[in-house]
Amino acid sequence: MVSFLDEILLCLSYLAVAFISLNCLNIYVSFVGTEARSFAYGLFIINGIYGIGGAISAVTSGLDHVQVIFYAAEISLVLPFLTTEMWIQKNLFPKQQELVYVPCLLGVLPFFSFIMLGVIRIDLVELCLVYCCVCTAYVGYSTRDYLVVAGSLLFYLAYCMHFRGKVKISNVLLIFFTLCSLGSICPNCVDETRKKSDFPFKELGF
Structure with a gap:
């Protein structure tokens, strides 16, 4: 009974990640x-696919190998996409535009390493995540955009929780990361959408 309940809660946590991610994608595009x-598209879409795949794999073991691919894409590409998007928006290096793509290049390394070797290189993943956290901290400090700093820290904590086997906590942190990302990438749309019924968690007063 406990195992069944745990599987249901795990499935619901994945579905929540997918729902919030796709909802934020819809708000952003609208x-x-x-x-x-x-880059913003990729962030929300990968989050959504990761959530849907996780929900399916939580109730059936037939797609576990596919979910591993989604997880590799999640930890390798999502935070670099946010970092690159914010660097482009804030235009912090107008004379060195090529630097904005360094986070994505670092993210591609562990993902393609997994595709080619079948092993998630934790050292490459952590190098990428730490680099992105430092970059977003610089963006936040320079532009007073503290949501992007909070988002990057939430993502890193989510990665740590998942690595320790606390997947449900990791998924909850990913939900808040996604909301912080939307607020940082498109603050105007958040202010406007908050007044409408389709804003995530509006019924809770956010």
């Missing part, structure tokens, strides 16, 4: 439209 960038 307000930004043709000005939307692929």
Whole structure:
């Protein structure tokens, strides 16, 4: 009974990640439209796919190998996408534009290492995550955008919790990371959407 209840809670935590991510994607696209960038798209889409895949794998063992691929993409690419998106938006290095893509290049290394070797290189993942946390901290300090700092720290904590086997806690942290990411990437759309019924957790007063 306990095991069954644990599986249900795990499935619900994954579904919550998917729901919030896809909802945030819809909000972002609705307000930004043709000005939307692929990095923000990628962040929300990968989060959503990770949540859907996790919910399915939580109730059946047939797709566990697929969920591992989604997890590798999640920890390798999502935070670099946020970091690159914020560097582009804030235009902190106008004379060295190529630097904004360094986080994504670092994220591609562990993901393709997994695709080629079948092993998640924790050292490469942590190098990428620490680099992105430092970059977002600089962005937050320079532009007084503390949501992006909170988001990067939440993502790193989520990674640590997942690594320790506390997947449900990790998923809850990913939910708050996604909301922080939306608030940082598109603050105007959050202010407007908060007044409407489709904003995540509006019924809780956010």
